[in-house]
Amino acid sequence: MRRLVLFAAFAVALPVLAQPVALDARIERAVAEVAPRVVEYRRHVHQNPELSNRETETAAFVARHLRGLGIDVRTGVARTGVVGTLRGGRPGPTVALRADMDALPVTEQVDLPFASTARAVYNGLDVGVMHACGHDAHVGILMGVAEVLAAMRDDLPGTVVFLFQPAEEGAPAGEAPAGAEQMVAEDALAGVDGVFGLHVTSQYEVGELVTRPGGMMASADDLRIVVHGKQTHGAMPWGGVDPISTSALIVTGLQTIVSRQVDLTQSPAVVTIGRIDGGVRSNIVPDSVLMVGTIRSLDADVRAELHARIRRTVTSIAESQGATAEVAIAGEYGYPVTSNDPTLLDRMAPTLRAVAGDGLDLDATPVLGAEDFSYFANEVPGLFLWLGIRTPGASDQAFPANHSPLFRIDEDALPLGVRALTQLAVDFLEGEG
Numbered sequence: 001m002r003r004l005v006l007f008a009a010f011a012v013a014l015p016v017l018a019q020p021v022a023l024d025a026r027i028e029r030a031v032a033e034v035a036p037r038v039v040e041y042r043r044h045v046h047q048n049p050e051l052s053n054r055e056t057e058t059a060a061f062v063a064r065h066l067r068g069l070g071i072d073v074r075t076g077v078a079r080t081g082v083v084g085t086l087r088g089g090r091p092g093p094t095v096a097l098r099a100d101m102d103a104l105p106v107t108e109q110v111d112l113p114f115a116s117t118a119r120a121v122y123n124g125l126d127v128g129v130m131h132a133c134g135h136d137a138h139v140g141i142l143m144g145v146a147e148v149l150a151a152m153r154d155d156l157p158g159t160v161v162f163l164f165q166p167a168e169e170g171a172p173a174g175e176a177p178a179g180a181e182q183m184v185a186e187d188a189l190a191g192v193d194g195v196f197g198l199h200v201t202s203q204y205e206v207g208e209l210v211t212r213p214g215g216m217m218a219s220a221d222d223l224r225i226v227v228h229g230k231q232t233h234g235a236m237p238w239g240g241v242d243p244i245s246t247s248a249l250i251v252t253g254l255q256t257i258v259s260r261q262v263d264l265t266q267s268p269a270v271v272t273i274g275r276i277d278g279g280v281r282s283n284i285v286p287d288s289v290l291m292v293g294t295i296r297s298l299d300a301d302v303r304a305e306l307h308a309r310i311r312r313t314v315t316s317i318a319e320s321q322g323a324t325a326e327v328a329i330a331g332e333y334g335y336p337v338t339s340n341d342p343t344l345l346d347r348m349a350p351t352l353r354a355v356a357g358d359g360l361d362l363d364a365t366p367v368l369g370a371e372d373f374s375y376f377a378n379e380v381p382g383l384f385l386w387l388g389i390r391t392p393g394a395s396d397q398a399f400p401a402n403h404s405p406l407f408r409i410d411e412d413a414l415p416l417g418v419r420a421l422t423q424l425a426v427d428f429l430e431g432e433g
């Protein structure tokens with residue numbers, strides 16, 4: 001921090017210097033200069049939201065911007081993703097920075113001059129489309145970062161890869177794998193030594209930058225169980241096999257996995273059955289029952305253990321009733337745990353302290369929501385950050401949670417996002433932190 005402040009003061013006093021200034025001071029100045037444009041980029045993307053795997057205009061907007069900066073661009077990665085490669089003037093490692101581009105099937109209720117009025121068809125339904133998760137801010141921030149880094153390319157000791165990915169919120173039915181998983185499959189991380197990303201959240205205030213070592217966001221796996229019994233008259237259940245009473249035992253049995261079998265000091269865990277379908281009337285025992293749910297954890301080993309125990313519990317209980325059960329674990333939101341590499345976090349902590357000062361918190365409470373940044377961080381050391389977007393002092397009601405139709409962002413939060421990603425990239429390349 002000291003080095004940064006000294007050079008920043010120097011730069012303000014002497015804006016035109018014959019000697020090259022340290023990159024830190026140039027970043028500080030360049031971020032202030034790019035900040036108004038980041039707001040413009042964010043607003044443009046906000047007003048023109050596109051659903052997962054449909055981000056064609058957003059991708060074109062990003063690609064045009066990167067090409068204009070002289071950055072090599074690959075488009076059509078994982079359908080609509082954009083990968084930009086900026087080669088620095090000096091040799092060195094390669095760092096990747098990630099932004100997600102997709103919006104949600106949510107009808108915006110925020111009163112803004114650039115509010116979304118977009119509509120689209122989602123799963124056969126006509127829906128409003130809104131950047132209710134703040135990915136518009138992520139795109140704007142990373143476009144700003146690209147601008148800052150491109151201007152200092154001659155002095156960069158290595159390569160920066162910009163990952164603008166589609167479908168973080170999950171691909172439409174039949175289009176998985178998608179998003180980060182598919183970007184990795186299409187070699188977006190070729191040669192990359194480390195990856196950084198951030199997510200805006202109304203959980204924290206403007207100026208706050210929050211992360212933690214290890215599991216920060218959960219793995220999320222869809223669970224689908226079909227219990228097969230044998231249909232019979234409801235007055236003579238002994239004539240068949242009842243999948244409804246079997247399902248009830250299974251729901252109860254599943255809860256004992258979390259409460260009795262998993263070491264909860266290692267990781268929290270959740271198994272939720274969110275839907276049960278079976279039967280048509282009071283006096284018929286049906287042939288089968290469908291149950292769907294979600295499985296969450298913050299540790300890869302616990303995740304694997306949960307899966308194995310769920311399979312065992314479901315099939316054994318079904319067998320005990322004379323029924324059979326199919327268990328499928330996967331699906332739309334089957335993301336791994338988003339886990340921050342502790343060594344990388346240690347190394348970059350001084351950088352984070354320098355950009356966020358007292359706003360830095362390295363002891364974030366983990367959340368059981370999921371993020372497909374995990375696919376990148378499973379390939380190379382990764383670090384994911386929460387960026388606070390709530391106006392300091394404002395109430396929770398004034399800044400509803402991500403995915404709300406009332407989700408909004410205090411744009412004063414954006415420069416810290418630009419500074420954090422830029423400085424992380426530069427310090428990573430310089431082997432500092």
Ligand SMILES: [Zn+2]
Pocket residue numbers: 133169402403
């Ligand atoms: Zn989201």
Ligand SMILES: [Zn+2]
Pocket residue numbers: 133134135168199
């Ligand atoms: Zn999101």
